[in-house]
Amino acid sequence: MKYLLGIDFGGGASKTTLLSEKGEIVATNTCEYPTNYPKPGYAEQNPSDWVMATVENIKGVLNKSSINPEDIFAISLDAATHTAVIMDEDFNVIRPAIYWTDTRSKExxxxxxxxxxxxxDRQVLHKADTIWSLPELMWIKNNEPKNWAKVRKILFAKDYVRHVLTGDYVTDYIEAEGSMMFDINSMQWSETLLDILDISSDMMPEVVKPTDKAGRITKEASALTGLSEGTLVFCGTTDTAMEVFASGAVNKGQMTLKLATAGRICVITDKPYPDVNLINYSHIMDGLFYPGTATKSCAASYRWFRDTFGEDYKELDNLAETIPIGSDGMVFHPYLNGELTPYANPNLCADFVGVRASHTKGHFARSVLEGVTMSMLDCKMCLDEKNIECNSYASIIGGGGKSPLWRQMVSDALGIKLVEMKYADSSFGSAMLAGVAAGVFDSFQSALEICNEVVSETIPNEENREEYLKLFKKYKAVQKALEPIYNGEY
Structure with missing residues (x-):
């Protein structure tokens, strides 16, 4: 029996999935790591934490499954995009990685x-924003010149961990598209944009396909993880690309709706749609793209509320479920780290508006869920304005989609059916990609047919939709009123 390993790095945890060639998940393991916030607007992660999580997860799935490590046929990795790691000539990490929710690079x-x-506009599929690697690296150059003077190598999150496992120095073209340093026309690093950083393309990794072989597990990595020396490792790609794939979205017009650290609505198209309100990436299948809209703090808002005010998610859901639509007048905006669609404004802040003495923890919990749901409605309306061909349903992905309450909220507010696949997380997608790349599966489509299936559908309630549209008007009015304050005009 051949086995495949998919390794994912999300906003607050890494997950590893062990998949058999028959499409069965044999074992999974998850390990959390912190995001550090040294100053307001700052967000950083330590690459060493990703490595430690990887080691723990690999050992975890090996122990749970009791398989022979030599039977793991191939490995692939994915991670949240544009988290750059700066290193010296010997690949020593110089400073913590600036995470994409960081907003310090406004200038x-x-x-x-x-x-x-x-x-x-000519070379990049996105508009300038604090989420991209280029402005983050510019900030380091401008504010930490001693650190910048040491830089000789730059990798991205999953590529750094893979380098530790194999010694390779590559990234994939989807990851490169998220750096704001890559020319999509030539499919090469942009000398013009690299010049802003006073670096050359030889400091950047080679750009390959997600399915290209990156290397093999080294003797040192074998001793560290328990994997067999020489195990094939493929490049892999971004977490959203893997979730889109895992959800079954491989045909034009298919939609995905992601409730994770960030929230996204993506549509499979045969061309990119460059626009200030859209984020464009290539699909893993040639000739396809997945332009989409994004809200920065989706499940991150609920996680923040949980961590700050207590209770676990299930209990918060139970409390929120007892509160009527509209949270009895309370409105929440999920702009904990500024916002992307449709404002592209890093100055925006989160807020609770309309708070009264009668409001309970349940009201606050529901208000957070509703606020993110309203932000997702903002995202969907931006897509509708572009007249992009979309199906009438979306595949739901991300941890937030596991909540029946939140899933129904989103379905009602957006007026679309949500389809839940048996498996839709990115580590599962990476395991399937490893199988396609290694020839275990004949194609991406056949991998999906073997490994996945629809398990539930959430149908929108039209009466509830009317209530959410009323809430949306209030949500937009409050946002418009508060934006000048957050921009420092008062």
């Missing part, structure tokens, strides 16, 4: 918009 974004907008 660098302003500089890019004023001086390089034409270049970015």
């Amino acid at each position: 660098e974004v302003k500089y890019l918009r004023e001086n390089f907008e034409d270049v970015i």
Whole structure:
């Protein structure tokens, strides 16, 4: 029996999935790691934490499954995009990685918009924002010159961990698209954009396909993890690309709706749609793309509420379920780290508005869920305005989609059917990608047919939709009123 290993790095945890060639999940293991917030607007992660989580997870699935490590035929990795790791000549990490929710690079974004907008429009699928690697690295160059002077190598989250496992120095083209340093026309690093950082393309990793072989498990990595030396490791790609694949979205018009650290609605198309409100990436299948909208703090908002005010998710859901739509007048905006669609404004802040003495913890919990749901409705309306061909349903992905309450909220508010697959997380997608790349599965489509199936559907309630549309008007009115304050105009 051949086995496949998929390793994912999300916003707050890494998950590893062990998949058999028959499409059965044999074992999974998850290990959390922290995001550090040293100052307001800052968000950083330590690459060493990703490595430790990887080691723990691999040992975990090996122990749970009791399989022979030599039977693991191939490995692939994925991670949240554009989390750059800067290193010296010997691949020693110089400083913690700036995470994509970090908003410190506002001045660098302003500089890019004023001086390089034409270049970015021609070469990059996105608009300048604090989430991309280029402005984050510009901030380090401008504010930490001693650290920047040491930089000789740059990798991204999953590529750094894979380097520890194999010694390779590559990334994939989807990851590169998220850096704001990659020219999609030439499929090469952009010398013009790298010049802003005073670095050359030889400091950047080679760009390959997600299904390309990156290397093999080294003797040192074998001793560290328990994997067999020489095990095949493929490049892999981004977490959203893997979730899109795992959800079955491999045909034009299919939609995915993601309730994870960030929230996204993506549509499979045969061309990109460059726009200030859309984030465009290539699909793992040639000739396809998945443009989409995004809210920065989706499940991150609920996690923040849980961590700050207590209770576990199930109990919070139970409390929220007793509260009527509209939370008895309370409105929450999930802008904990600024916002992307449709405002592209890192200055926006989260808020609870309309709080009264009668409100309970259940009201606050429901208000958080409703606030994120309203942000997802903002995202869906932006897609509708672009007249992109979409199906009338979406595959639900991300941990937030495991909540029946939240799933129904989103279905009602957006007025679309949500389809839940048996498996839809990115580590599962990475395991399938490893199987396709290694020839265990004949194609991406056949991998899905062997490994996955629909397990539930959530149908929208039209009466509830009317109530959510009323809430949305209030949500938008409050946002419009508060934005000048958050922009420092008062």
